[in-house]
Amino acid sequence: MTYCVGLLLKAGLVLLSDTRTNAGLDNISTYRKMFVFEDPGERVIAMMTAGNLSVTQTTLARLQEAIDDPDATHETSIMRSESMLGVATIVGETLARVTGETRDRMGRNAEAANASLIVAGQRAGGQMRLFLVYPEGNFIEATEDTPYLQIGEHKYGKPILDRVITVDTPLADAKKAALLSMDSTLRSNLSVGMPLDLVVIEKDALRVSQQRRIEAKDEEFAAMSSAWSQALRDAFSQIA
Amino acid sequence: MTYCVGLLLKAGLVLLSDTRTNAGLDNISTYRKMFVFEDPGERVIAMMTAGNLSVTQTTLARLQEAIDDPDATHETSIMRSESMLGVATIVGETLARVTGETRDRMGRNAEAANASLIVAGQRAGGQMRLFLVYPEGNFIEATEDTPYLQIGEHKYGKPILDRVITVDTPLADAKKAALLSMDSTLRSNLSVGMPLDLVVIEKDALRVSQQRRIEAKDEEFAAMSSAWSQALRDAFSQIA
Numbered sequence: 001m002t003y004c005v006g007l008l009l010k011a012g013l014v015l016l017s018d019t020r021t022n023a024g025l026d027n028i029s030t031y032r033k034m035f036v037f038e039d040p041g042e043r044v045i046a047m048m049t050a051g052n053l054s055v056t057q058t059t060l061a062r063l064q065e066a067i068d069d070p071d072a073t074h075e076t077s078i079m080r081s082e083s084m085l086g087v088a089t090i091v092g093e094t095l096a097r098v099t100g101e102t103r104d105r106m107g108r109n110a111e112a113a114n115a116s117l118i119v120a121g122q123r124a125g126g127q128m129r130l131f132l133v134y135p136e137g138n139f140i141e142a143t144e145d146t147p148y149l150q151i152g153e154h155k156y157g158k159p160i161l162d163r164v165i166t167v168d169t170p171l172a173d174a175k176k177a178a179l180l181s182m183d184s185t186l187r188s189n190l191s192v193g194m195p196l197d198l199v200v201i202e203k204d205a206l207r208v209s210q211q212r213r214i215e216a217k218d219e220e221f222a223a224m225s226s227a228w229s230q231a232l233r234d235a236f237s238q239i240a
Numbered sequence: 241m242t243y244c245v246g247l248l249l250k251a252g253l254v255l256l257s258d259t260r261t262n263a264g265l266d267n268i269s270t271y272r273k274m275f276v277f278e279d280p281g282e283r284v285i286a287m288m289t290a291g292n293l294s295v296t297q298t299t300l301a302r303l304q305e306a307i308d309d310p311d312a313t314h315e316t317s318i319m320r321s322e323s324m325l326g327v328a329t330i331v332g333e334t335l336a337r338v339t340g341e342t343r344d345r346m347g348r349n350a351e352a353a354n355a356s357l358i359v360a361g362q363r364a365g366g367q368m369r370l371f372l373v374y375p376e377g378n379f380i381e382a383t384e385d386t387p388y389l390q391i392g393e394h395k396y397g398k399p400i401l402d403r404v405i406t407v408d409t410p411l412a413d414a415k416k417a418a419l420l421s422m423d424s425t426l427r428s429n430l431s432v433g434m435p436l437d438l439v440v441i442e443k444d445a446l447r448v449s450q451q452r453r454i455e456a457k458d459e460e461f462a463a464m465s466s467a468w469s470q471a472l473r474d475a476f477s478q479i480a
Contacts, residue, residue: 158428187402188402223480228475231475231479233403239468240463
């Protein structure tokens with residue numbers, strides 16, 4: 001399993017992913033699920049992946065191959081695409097192709113070849129955008145009404161986002177909400193695990209403003225987590 | 241969908257269920273999922289149901305038929321069973337039989353004939369016990385380490401329980417936690433809906449201590465819900 005969450009706010013983008021992968025409960029590993037593609041000042045793209053690891057790794061490898069191709073065009077390379085919509089389209093087509101190939105190979109287990117991605121970023125002259133790309137390549141986009149998107153184990157971490165996030169939330173609060181949303185998920189689902197990858201992209205910066213790996217022993221995260229537990233218990237005892 | 245939660249505390253049992261059933265998103269109804277069987281001073285049993293409504297209704301009807309049967313024995317009637325373990329066994333056998341019959345009838349849709357129950361109660365001279373009965377009739381039991389059981393849409397409401405519930409939690413706090421757990425679920429899943437049914441059984445009372453239907457317009461519940469929202473937002477802004 002996995003938990004990744006992306007927030008699209010007026011002030012910028014906040015993306016947070018875990019790093020746990022598992023094939024059964026007795027085979028867990030750590031893999032990065034956060035990928036950044038940057039041409040500072042021109043465009044910044046961040047992606048997070050959930051689902052079948054062979055599908056997501058192959059998809060990322062194909063996207064990189066297309067970027068490196070000297071004959072790349074705006075229809076093949078996410079670094080040449082003319083808009084974030086174009087980026088999402090390329091990612092969707094690549095994911096759908098890899099999913100199809102993998103399913104063909106997997107026969108009766110075809111359903112396991114399931115993966116989805118969150119794609120976020122901004123191009124010079126364009127808006128910040130945040131997409132969730134489905135296995136078939138279609139996608140949805142975050143809006144003012146629903147300024148966040150989740151992939152993987154989304155349920156445990158949703159209530160806190162619903163209560164505190166609006167498009168006007170400042171970046172510092174959005175980071176805190178994403179981390180608390182992850183904290184609730186980590187507590188309830190063993191197949192979501194530390195370390196975490198956090199990326200913040202400020203509006204119109206056109207580069208990554210902050211990128212941080214939060215390790216299992218991160219004191220700041222542990223302090224926030226226990227402060228939140230205590231605050232919740234206090235809140236619980238206060239209400240009638 | 242459904243959300244039902246049962247808590248087994250040193251002070252007693254707290255049970256809470258919603259009442260929404262749905263066949264698709266465009267066909268929703270209100271059905272009671274909380275059932276009490278009481279012989280005050282001798283035994284008290286409460287059950288909550290989740291899953292396929294034809295299976296749960298038929299299971300409850302068969303259990304009632306067995307109770308009413310003049311030839312009922314401790315092996316057929318939950319009101320004559322010698323222990324709560326015996327009650328859970330009868331419920332499990334009945335549920336498994338009804339599930340099997342329904343699946344036979346449903347052919348390729350057999351998987352939809354899925355239902356589970358929470359069974360709680362106490363017999364004179366025995367301990368309070370709380371069981372979760374699976375479609376195949378097997379069951380698990382709440383323990384000191386994990387003093388609550390959930391059926392239906394369990395994820396949204398789990399974090400609050402994990403943070404505040406232990407076997408030593410007083411009944412008033414346990415009721416509050418169950419209601420807040422339900423509140424989080426109601427907010428996030430449309431197929432869980434008001435009104436709610438709440439049952440409290442104090443230890444050794446051998447009768448229902450409190451039974452209450454909480455309607456959609458219940459002012460006390462609405463006040464608790466909005467106080468909790470406010471307390472969460474305050475807690476969120478307090479922590480660093």
